[in-house]
Amino acid sequence: MDDMMLLTFLATLAGAAWRLATPLIFASIGEIFSERAGVLNIGLEGTMLVGAFCGFATAFATDSVLLGLIAGIAGGMVFGLIFAFFTITIKADQIVVGAALNLLGLGLTAFLFRTYYVSTGKGIEIAQPINIPWLSDLPFIGEAFFRQNLIVYSTILVTILAALVLYRTSFGLTLRAVGEHPRAADVAGRNVAAYRYSAVLVGTGLAGLGGAFLTLGHSNQFVEGITSGRGFIALAVVVFARWSPIGAFFVSLLFGLFYALQLMLQAQASIVVPYQLLQALPYIMTIITLVVVRGKGAAPSKLGQPYDMR
Amino acid sequence: MSPKPFLRIENIRKRFGSVVASDGVSLEIDEGEIHALLGENGAGKSVLMSMICGMVRPDEGEIVYKGQSVRFNSPREAIRQRIGMVHQHFMLVPNLTVAENYILGQGSALRVINDMDKVHARIRELSERYALDVRPEARIEDLSVGEQQRVEILKALFHGIDLLILDEPTAVLTPQETDRLLALMGDLVKDGKTVVFISHKLDEVMRVSNRISVMRDGRLVKTVNVADTDARGLARMMVGRDVRMELPRGPAAPGRIVLSIENLACRSETGLPALRGVSLDVRSGEIVGIAGVSGNGQTELSLALCGLLPVDSGRVVLNGQDITGLDPARINARSVAHIPEDRHKHGIVLPLSLGENTILQRYNESPFATSGMLNRRPIREHTRDLIRRFRIKSRDVDQKISELSGGNQQKLVVARELARNPDFILVNQLTRGIDIGAMEFVMEEMLKQRDNGRAILLISTELEELFAICDRILVMFHGEILGELPPDRNRLDELGLLMAGQTANVVQPPLAG
Numbered sequence: 001m002d003d004m005m006l007l008t009f010l011a012t013l014a015g016a017a018w019r020l021a022t023p024l025i026f027a028s029i030g031e032i033f034s035e036r037a038g039v040l041n042i043g044l045e046g047t048m049l050v051g052a053f054c055g056f057a058t059a060f061a062t063d064s065v066l067l068g069l070i071a072g073i074a075g076g077m078v079f080g081l082i083f084a085f086f087t088i089t090i091k092a093d094q095i096v097v098g099a100a101l102n103l104l105g106l107g108l109t110a111f112l113f114r115t116y117y118v119s120t121g122k123g124i125e126i127a128q129p130i131n132i133p134w135l136s137d138l139p140f141i142g143e144a145f146f147r148q149n150l151i152v153y154s155t156i157l158v159t160i161l162a163a164l165v166l167y168r169t170s171f172g173l174t175l176r177a178v179g180e181h182p183r184a185a186d187v188a189g190r191n192v193a194a195y196r197y198s199a200v201l202v203g204t205g206l207a208g209l210g211g212a213f214l215t216l217g218h219s220n221q222f223v224e225g226i227t228s229g230r231g232f233i234a235l236a237v238v239v240f241a242r243w244s245p246i247g248a249f250f251v252s253l254l255f256g257l258f259y260a261l262q263l264m265l266q267a268q269a270s271i272v273v274p275y276q277l278l279q280a281l282p283y284i285m286t287i288i289t290l291v292v293v294r295g296k297g298a299a300p301s302k303l304g305q306p307y308d309m310r
Numbered sequence: 311m312s313p314k315p316f317l318r319i320e321n322i323r324k325r326f327g328s329v330v331a332s333d334g335v336s337l338e339i340d341e342g343e344i345h346a347l348l349g350e351n352g353a354g355k356s357v358l359m360s361m362i363c364g365m366v367r368p369d370e371g372e373i374v375y376k377g378q379s380v381r382f383n384s385p386r387e388a389i390r391q392r393i394g395m396v397h398q399h400f401m402l403v404p405n406l407t408v409a410e411n412y413i414l415g416q417g418s419a420l421r422v423i424n425d426m427d428k429v430h431a432r433i434r435e436l437s438e439r440y441a442l443d444v445r446p447e448a449r450i451e452d453l454s455v456g457e458q459q460r461v462e463i464l465k466a467l468f469h470g471i472d473l474l475i476l477d478e479p480t481a482v483l484t485p486q487e488t489d490r491l492l493a494l495m496g497d498l499v500k501d502g503k504t505v506v507f508i509s510h511k512l513d514e515v516m517r518v519s520n521r522i523s524v525m526r527d528g529r530l531v532k533t534v535n536v537a538d539t540d541a542r543g544l545a546r547m548m549v550g551r552d553v554r555m556e557l558p559r560g561p562a563a564p565g566r567i568v569l570s571i572e573n574l575a576c577r578s579e580t581g582l583p584a585l586r587g588v589s590l591d592v593r594s595g596e597i598v599g600i601a602g603v604s605g606n607g608q609t610e611l612s613l614a615l616c617g618l619l620p621v622d623s624g625r626v627v628l629n630g631q632d633i634t635g636l637d638p639a640r641i642n643a644r645s646v647a648h649i650p651e652d653r654h655k656h657g658i659v660l661p662l663s664l665g666e667n668t669i670l671q672r673y674n675e676s677p678f679a680t681s682g683m684l685n686r687r688p689i690r691e692h693t694r695d696l697i698r699r700f701r702i703k704s705r706d707v708d709q710k711i712s713e714l715s716g717g718n719q720q721k722l723v724v725a726r727e728l729a730r731n732p733d734f735i736l737v738n739q740l741t742r743g744i745d746i747g748a749m750e751f752v753m754e755e756m757l758k759q760r761d762n763g764r765a766i767l768l769i770s771t772e773l774e775e776l777f778a779i780c781d782r783i784l785v786m787f788h789g790e791i792l793g794e795l796p797p798d799r800n801r802l803d804e805l806g807l808l809m810a811g812q813t814a815n816v817v818q819p820p821l822a823g
């Protein structure tokens with residue numbers, strides 16, 4: 001490989017990394033909201049699948065990417081509502097409900113897809129890359145960072161917005177209190193349950209968006225289990241990022257890089273590693289990071305615990 | 311004509327299941343007074359005050375505040391009426407800053423927080439005015455208990471109050487901090503505020519309050535003017551009998567060395583050096599006290615001894631065996647009992663029952679378990695026995711320990727630890743939150759343990775506690791043992807100097823032989 005080729009390879013890699021990180025950024029930032037409020041939603045995978053399917057089905061019917069994205073968010077939030085009802089109102093175990101939603105999401109989307117869409121075999125129109133004038137013509141950098149679609153660009157906006165909401169609004173302040181010392185928030189006059197509901201809805205809405213990106217901004221098809229574990233990886237991203245949105249953005253990029261590397265190495269005929277091993281790369285990295293980044297960290301202290309008002 | 315009372319409580323009743331916490335209490339608080347509330351553990355002091363500040367709703371009765379009948383559904387409503395309370399267990403969110411804690415719950419949920427500078431300035435101003443030394447940008451989790459309490463008081467002032475209720479504010483404070491707090495109460499009253507405070511310490515109650523009310527079994531026994539009473543009289547009103555202020559005790563008969571600490575050094579949880587080469591021995595049959603202003607390594611010493619904090623260097627030898635660096639379960643298993651400083655963090659598990667809490671370390675031992683299965687009956691019997699012996703006010707062995715009053719939780723911890731027949735007993739704040747009647751009892755129990763040949767290390771910021779039962783007192787300063795004194799009240803000055811880190815006077819033999 002000469003230098004030019006290497007640079008091209010790196011530019012393509014960086015661009016792909018950001019694209020592949022996009023669903024992780026949405027889902028993990030959403031999960032940060034949820035967990036900061038003390039609710040551990042391991043049902044991300046199922047929620048993302050629902051988002052991916054709703055986005056696909058809506059775009060299929062309307063030919064509109066925008067409506068698809070909205071439907072993805074809405075689908076995620078419907079799942080969030082189910083989750084919140086069981087875990088916050090009924091106070092069922094969050095892990096159990098989350099696991100159930102993962103199974104439900106997988107089964108439900110597979111069933112609906114097979115029933116209504118699989119025979120059509122048609123794809124949908126997806127979000128097109130937008131070349132940012134002048135910047136996209138920069139050598140290498142242009143290719144990597146300025147020829148993406150709007151959904152990918154929006155991850156920056158979402159990250160900044162999430163950080164602002166979490167650290168600069170009364171809502172975010174209360175969320176952080178609710179996950180750490182719900183009674184103090186209660187005594188201060190905030191409705192703990194309402195905040196946990198909102199946090200779960202923000203979280204699942206973003207997870208739905210992350211899922212919808214897979215069908216509307218990446219592949220143009222829905223496939224059963226299209227998320228292939230991204231929901232779980234997003235959970236790991238949250239831990240690695242220490243519950244910080246900006247951290248989640250960069251950690252997601254890192255994981256995106258593993259995905260991209262895996263894909264591009266597979267395409268390189270000269271490399272003779274079994275492709276299954278390459279495919280496993282992001283998951284192996286997840287396990288390694290979770291082992292390395294252990295220890296007491298910034299986890300909200302009431303994570304996973306229901307709150308009993310006196 | 312007497313002025314209308316500032317706050318009048320009329321025949322208030324409150325039950326929790328079968329427990330009557332308030333049994334028709336009537337009480338009057340005057341404007342601008344410091345009113346102390348005394349009573350045994352579980353007498354219903356905290357519950358009564360929680361009803362005034364909107365935390366708990368009364369079943370019956372009336373609260374008349376500034377001439378109007380009020381009924382608060384939440385603490386927020388009480389704060390709006392300028393009533394603030396600092397609870398026995400603080401209401402501060404540890405991962406937020408002081409200022410963030412103060413504005414929590416203020417304004418609309420969707421508000422953008424853009425006035426932080428103003429909030430900080432207000433906090434600084436209030437902090438200066440009352441000499442509270444609170445930094446608005448400090449994170450709660452980095453603050454000591456004493457600091458956290460000042461943060462809580464300032465929080466009430468920040469929200470604007472006319473009535474401040476303090477629930478056992480001095481229980482966790484050092485004597486110096488206590489002096490400071492008592493002075494602060496005086497300042498608040500000068501500013502036209504009214505203070506009600508709960509305490510188990512008669513001397514401070516006598517020092518600052520104008521009037522004192524005593525509660526027993528959910529009823530108000532009496533309200534008296536300070537001038538018309540003394541500590542002995544108050545004690546009798548509280549407990550219903552005379553309380554010995556001085557415990558009779560024989561001389562110690564120290565035997566072999568049970569615990570030996572050699573040059574122990576470790577760092578605090580925040581990574582700063584906390585112990586700088588501590589060496590001491592504790593023999594069987596003696597109680598060794600460690601005095602010191604809190605924050606001088608006492609917490610770390612007790613955590614390190616029970617395996618909750620890694621040791622950097624030095625050794626801990628128990629019964630001739632090196633136990634340095636063993637995990638807490640192994641140390642526990644070697645007959646070490648631990649009465650921790652923070653019962654909620656290291657002593658009990660709040661959502662578990664009394665029975666479950668009494669076998670926390672022994673859940674796997676006979677007769678409480680056979681081949682991995684818990685035996686309910688012996689657990690219950692054992693717990694009932696402790697409850698009876700230590701007069702722990704509770705409803706049932708299966709009730710959650712979080713429902714007990716603070717002092718009764720502490721009594722359960724003490725009872726549990728002593729029941730294990732340990733060789734070595736590590737105590738950090740023995741009587742925290744315990745009423746004077748129970749204090750006498752608990753101290754007597756400790757002396758009995760001593761006379762039975764146990765080795766006891768008592769870390770305490772309460773000098774009275776140390777004088778009452780210790781056989782010798784070591785003083786800790788900046789992570790070192792600065793000196794040793796006999797438990798002689800006449801040498802209080804020397805002790806005070808040592809606690810302030812001044813060794814000069816003590817290195818030479820003391821003045822009076």
Ligand SMILES: Nc1ncnc2c1ncn2[C@@H]1O[C@H](COP(=O)(O)OP(=O)(O)OP(=O)(O)O)[C@@H](O)[C@H]1O
Pocket residue numbers: 326329330331349350351352353354355356357358703704713714715716717718743745
């Ligand atoms: N939430 C609750 N559920 C059940 N019982 C309760 C609850 N809160 C308080 N009690 C009971 O009410 C009684 C009075 O408790 P309270 O906390 O007012 O005592 P206290 O006078 O403050 O004692 P202490 O000095 O030990 O703090 C106790 O018997 C306690 O067990």
Ligand SMILES: [Mg+2]
Pocket residue numbers: 355356357398477715716717
């Ligand atoms: Mg109390």
